[in-house]
Amino acid sequence: xxxxxxxxxxxxxxxxxxxxxxxxxxxxxxxxxxxxxxxxxxxxxxxxxxxxxxxxxxxxxxxxxxxxxxxxxxxxxxxxxxxxxxxxxxxxxxxxxxxxxxxxxxxxxxxxxxxxxxxxxxxxxxxxxxxxxxxxxxxxxxxxxxxxxxxxxxxxxxxxxxxxxxxxxxxxxxxxxxxxxxxxxxxxxxxxxxxxxxxxxxxxxxxxxxxxxxxxxxxxxxxxxxxxxxxxxxxxxxxxxxxxxxxxxxxxxxxxxxxxxxxxxxxxxxxxxxxxxxxxxxxxxxxxxxxxxxxxxxxxxxxxxxxxxxxxxxxxxxxxxxxxxxxxxxxxxxxxxxxxxxxxxxxxxxxxxxxxxxxxxxxxxxxxxxxxxxxxxxxxxxxxxxxxxxxxxxxxxxxxxxxxxxxxxxxxxxxxxxxxxxxxxxxxxxxxxxxxxxxxxxxxxxxxxxxxxxxxxxxxxxxxxxxxxxxxxxxxxxxxxxxxxx
Ligand code: 4AD
Ligand code: MG
Numbered sequence: 001x002x003x004x005x006x007x008x009x010x011x012x013x014x015x016x017x018x019x020x021x022x023x024x025x026x027x028x029x030x031x032x033x034x035x036x037x038x039x040x041x042x043x044x045x046x047x048x049x050x051x052x053x054x055x056x057x058x059x060x061x062x063x064x065x066x067x068x069x070x071x072x073x074x075x076x077x078x079x080x081x082x083x084x085x086x087x088x089x090x091x092x093x094x095x096x097x098x099x100x101x102x103x104x105x106x107x108x109x110x111x112x113x114x115x116x117x118x119x120x121x122x123x124x125x126x127x128x129x130x131x132x133x134x135x136x137x138x139x140x141x142x143x144x145x146x147x148x149x150x151x152x153x154x155x156x157x158x159x160x161x162x163x164x165x166x167x168x169x170x171x172x173x174x175x176x177x178x179x180x181x182x183x184x185x186x187x188x189x190x191x192x193x194x195x196x197x198x199x200x201x202x203x204x205x206x207x208x209x210x211x212x213x214x215x216x217x218x219x220x221x222x223x224x225x226x227x228x229x230x231x232x233x234x235x236x237x238x239x240x241x242x243x244x245x246x247x248x249x250x251x252x253x254x255x256x257x258x259x260x261x262x263x264x265x266x267x268x269x270x271x272x273x274x275x276x277x278x279x280x281x282x283x284x285x286x287x288x289x290x291x292x293x294x295x296x297x298x299x300x301x302x303x304x305x306x307x308x309x310x311x312x313x314x315x316x317x318x319x320x321x322x323x324x325x326x327x328x329x330x331x332x333x334x335x336x337x338x339x340x341x342x343x344x345x346x347x348x349x350x351x352x353x354x355x356x357x358x359x360x361x362x363x364x365x366x367x368x369x370x371x372x373x374x375x376x377x378x379x380x381x382x383x384x385x386x387x388x389x390x391x392x393x394x395x396x397x398x399x400x401x402x403x404x405x406x407x408x409x410x411x412x413x414x415x416x417x418x419x420x421x422x423x424x425x426x427x428x429x430x431x432x433x434x435x436x437x438x439x440x441x442x443x444x445x446x447x448x449x450x451x452x453x454x455x456x457x458x459x460x461x462x463x464x465x466x467x468x469x470x471x472x473x474x475x476x477x478x479x480x481x482x483x484x485x486x
Pocket of ligand 1: 174227228229230251260261264268269412414453454455457459460
């Protein structure tokens, strides 16, 4: 018989019917012949309690079997139990199960099982990432991850967007930052060997790259893992009108921070006939929709995060879900920061017009000045990507970042340059290889339209809604510099 999930058992009436419970033991307690077993199956935060009264077992209880199996139970063991679903006399739970039969499916030797009851550090749990989903914290994180993914699809599907998939392997560099992981089947050892041989023959170091012949590589040219699905999303938005991607993206930035991953999931909507203001409106709606979803559908897990991980979390999410997001130009943001610096605010990087807004600045704007989410728009074109629509001032582009308290940048987006001549000139000005972007320029050559889009980092969102300190703890298997275990 397929067991009923514990979340459904806990929500049902204690009518004394026979039920099957399957899961992993959290605790076993024996108090004067009364045995309590807490079992969790990850379907919800709460455990179900199995009880066995040695002095007064239930009529149909298989007492000998239960006693034998109880000897095998420790934290971490897996069980299949049958019993009667009754009202719980104990406070804190509505129902419990009086044992009739018990089977330990797999023991967990307490001398070896890495998850013991005493408090474990996040670092320790990261080293045991294959088991950490069995803890309260990570069960809650992964359930919220599931709910937020569902919320993403729900938001866009309700609004007529079509879900599309951009390739993971690409020859273009959307963000132009050169932070790509190369994908190759060429043998590095063989190339190194050829280099050594050539060196002996007097080859100069600056000619070494000539040894690599990409026409012999798998794709016949240099390829990488994508940093963003945006460029391909634009090709579909200029046919299907409103689309979104939701998939993994990769960045080889050497950032060992609690905000960066080398492999992260991004949601990238792209909308034809949207200008920057329309883009900002839907970004604000999207973030609020996600927060409201978390607040209504993840109550039990949120209560845990609020109590144990970040006190005040629920209240702050509720506040942001109702607030109007502040919208300021980049120029205004820099003026605010310069003023703050003049009045004694301590920044590692001095803010000035033209600088990239650093995390410390983002947090100062959201936490100290505006006390809530801030959308910063019209950035200097030199610090942004080639595809952004140029403003008439010749200095700025129609870019926007959404900054939120505690996290900094959650979303990056822009209106796209739809003018063929301007985009081509920008590609040339930046010294980019034009032959790689001919298809992208075609969108501006044939039936070009104003269009906009943005990217939201899924793990940044999860950090925000769970209050978890480190981005490595909101994805099952984090990838970061020197970290690719499991
Ligand atoms: O600001 P970014 O680089 O923008 C783009 O990639 C655009 N192509 C998006 C678009 O307009 N379609 O990245 C977007 C978001 C950031 O705001 C951040 O939330 C997240 O992706 N992000 C990261 N998350 C985790 N680890 C990293 N290394 C990240 N880099 C960016
Ligand atoms: Mg960005």
